Amino acid sequence: MMAYSGAKEDGREVKIYEYLDELSTDLAEYISELSEASVKERGVFAIALSGGSLISLIRKLCEAPYSKTVDWSKWYIFWVDERVVAKNHADSNYKLAKDAFLSKVPIVPSHVHSINDTVSAEKAAEDYEFVIRQLVRTRVISVSDVSDCPKFDLILLGMGPDGHIASLFPDHSILDEKDEWVTFVTDSPKPPPERITFTLPVINSASNVAVVVTGSSKAEAAHLAIDDVGPDVPPSPAKMVQPTKGKLIWYLDKAAASKLDCTKCSE
Numbered sequence: 001m002m003a004y005s006g007a008k009e010d011g012r013e014v015k016i017y018e019y020l021d022e023l024s025t026d027l028a029e030y031i032s033e034l035s036e037a038s039v040k041e042r043g044v045f046a047i048a049l050s051g052g053s054l055i056s057l058i059r060k061l062c063e064a065p066y067s068k069t070v071d072w073s074k075w076y077i078f079w080v081d082e083r084v085v086a087k088n089h090a091d092s093n094y095k096l097a098k099d100a101f102l103s104k105v106p107i108v109p110s111h112v113h114s115i116n117d118t119v120s121a122e123k124a125a126e127d128y129e130f131v132i133r134q135l136v137r138t139r140v141i142s143v144s145d146v147s148d149c150p151k152f153d154l155i156l157l158g159m160g161p162d163g164h165i166a167s168l169f170p171d172h173s174i175l176d177e178k179d180e181w182v183t184f185v186t187d188s189p190k191p192p193p194e195r196i197t198f199t200l201p202v203i204n205s206a207s208n209v210a211v212v213v214t215g216s217s218k219a220e221a222a223h224l225a226i227d228d229v230g231p232d233v234p235p236s237p238a239k240m241v242q243p244t245k246g247k248l249i250w251y252l253d254k255a256a257a258s259k260l261d262c263t264k265c266s267e
């Protein structure tokens with residue numbers, strides 16, 4: 001049973017689940033509904049994945065009914081962030097998604113847009129932005145009418161205990177990046193150090209963003225990102241996820257939600 005689902009004043013929704021199994025069932029249903037709506041509206045579904053625990057939480061999409069009901073041929077896959085390692089390396093977000101998800105559903109191989117793993121982080125970010133530009137031009141990826149940024153149908157994020165999302169880490173100058181769509185870091189505090197990442201303007205231009213957070217190690221970061229903690233606490237990267245026109249949903253398990261202020265959470 002879901003413990004709590006509440007819409008906040010600013011259009012965000014926070015969903016809290018007693019059991020991981022329920023969270024992942026609901027998440028699969030949510031993704032399949034967005035896919036259906038997007039295919040109906042635009043003929044395609046452009047989704048960007050992160051790495052980490054998120055991937056195992058979307059695994060139900062590979063099972064019935066979704067394995068059969070989702071229009072996989074219309075899916076285009078991107079990575080919100082990627083570690084700059086070979087695609088067959090254990091640290092690769094591509095490999096993680098491929099092994100646990102993409103290889104189990106009939107996605108068209110040419111619709112899977114992973115990074116160039118043979119070049120530097122800087123060049124990989126540049127190449128990836130170029131790929132995205134081409135697909136915006138042909139409207140495989142929609143475009144935001146407010147920011148000129150790509151408008152992904154869905155961006156899926158995890159969050160670290162330090163409040164990072166994608167490869168946007170706290171107190172990093174990358175958080176101020178306004179011009180690039182995809183940028184790089186060579187000093188990630190979470191290994192491996194070299195990564196490429198979507199920038200905040202791209203994340204905040206998406207039609208839908210879901211932040212999926214589980215486990216007690218993330219409870220404090222979830223509280224700081226979701227609750228109103230006043231102007232004295234500098235916003236974490238996760239708090240800076242505020243889609244301009246899109247919809248934001250937080251999917252939390254009970255442990256990750258254990259430090260939220262919300263009074264209704266225990267109802």
Ligand SMILES: O=C(O)[C@H](O)[C@@H](O)[C@H](O)[C@H](O)COP(=O)(O)O
Nearest residue numbers: 050051052053158159160165166
């Ligand atoms: O490449 C990465 O490291 C991920 O894309 C990263 O942004 C991840 O989503 C968070 O670190 C949460 O990871 P966990 O859910 O595994 O804690």
